Amino acid sequence: MSAKIQECQHTIGKAVSYSGIGLHSGKDVLMTLKPAAANTGVTFIRTDLPGQPEIRAVAENVSSTVKATTLSENGAEVFTVEHLMAAISMSGVDNIRIEMSSPEPPVTDGSAKVFSELLDEAGLVEQEAERKVYAVDKAFSVYDGDRYIAVLPYDGYRISFTSINNHPMLGTQYFDVLLDKESFRKEIMPARTVAFTYELDMLRKMGLGLGGSLENVVVFDEEKILSEPRFEDELIRHKILDAIGDLFLLGRIKAHVIAVKTGHAFNSQIAKQIQAYRTKEE
Numbered sequence: 001m002s003a004k005i006q007e008c009q010h011t012i013g014k015a016v017s018y019s020g021i022g023l024h025s026g027k028d029v030l031m032t033l034k035p036a037a038a039n040t041g042v043t044f045i046r047t048d049l050p051g052q053p054e055i056r057a058v059a060e061n062v063s064s065t066v067k068a069t070t071l072s073e074n075g076a077e078v079f080t081v082e083h084l085m086a087a088i089s090m091s092g093v094d095n096i097r098i099e100m101s102s103p104e105p106p107v108t109d110g111s112a113k114v115f116s117e118l119l120d121e122a123g124l125v126e127q128e129a130e131r132k133v134y135a136v137d138k139a140f141s142v143y144d145g146d147r148y149i150a151v152l153p154y155d156g157y158r159i160s161f162t163s164i165n166n167h168p169m170l171g172t173q174y175f176d177v178l179l180d181k182e183s184f185r186k187e188i189m190p191a192r193t194v195a196f197t198y199e200l201d202m203l204r205k206m207g208l209g210l211g212g213s214l215e216n217v218v219v220f221d222e223e224k225i226l227s228e229p230r231f232e233d234e235l236i237r238h239k240i241l242d243a244i245g246d247l248f249l250l251g252r253i254k255a256h257v258i259a260v261k262t263g264h265a266f267n268s269q270i271a272k273q274i275q276a277y278r279t280k281e282e
Contacts, residue, residue, distance in 0.1 A: 020106025
């Protein structure tokens with residue numbers, strides 16, 4: 001009988017930087033990804049604030065899920081972190097420090113593509129600590145009317161998502177993916193955020209969506225699509241991208257995630273539920 005091979009944690013090989021504007025804030029930001037020590041996870045550092053406060057990317061630090069995921073700690077916040085978190089998760093990076101000169105990472109092209117390419121450029125370095133993977137051992141769920149998310153025990157990482165939208169070009173979309181580096185890069189990574197013209201005015205009134213454009217957001221009006229789509233079902237693929245990023249606040253997991261008509265609020269609620277159970281078990 002062969003001994004189980006332990007996977008090691010990884011960080012990046014060198015610092016890499018990227019500057020742009022935030023999707024919602026429209027603010028300029030310089031983001032630098034830096035190597036981090038084993039067992040430190042993902043940490044954001046607000047270099048623009050006094051004392052450069054650090055914000056750990058963990059489920060209990062989620063403070064808002066309005067249109068994006070916001071993390072708060074030490075009197076500081078970062079938001080719209082989910083696309084970057086998804087890229088980190090699926091690039092095999094466990095420990096990383098993310099310095100930002102503004103509260104929001106650059107929108108790039110609205111997907112996880114640029115972040116994944118940055119991580120490739122930085123390279124992976126193996127660390128001496130053993131990688132922690134939480135194998136979900138019971139079913140978790142969050143229901144609200146006909147919307148729900150369930151996380152079930154599974155030997156691997158799989159997401160099955162159903163989206164129902166009454167827009168004539170969208171309707172019901174279903175996508176099921178067994179996640180690894182390859183499937184993520186081909187099927188999920190390039191999918192961009194979706195928005196509707198009727199939402200844009202409302203978002204702008206809320207001070208959101210200020211960095212959005214037809215290039216980094218897939219925009220629909222009442223009848224048609226105004227952007228050039230990358231996939232016929234870009235909406236559902238991006239929903240899965242968001243879920244990967246939001247659930248990486250738990251670290252690495254083995255689970256089958258089944259979601260119907262859900263978004264950031266559900267992802268955050270189930271991550272907090274799993275974290276509370278895990279803390280109690282420990």
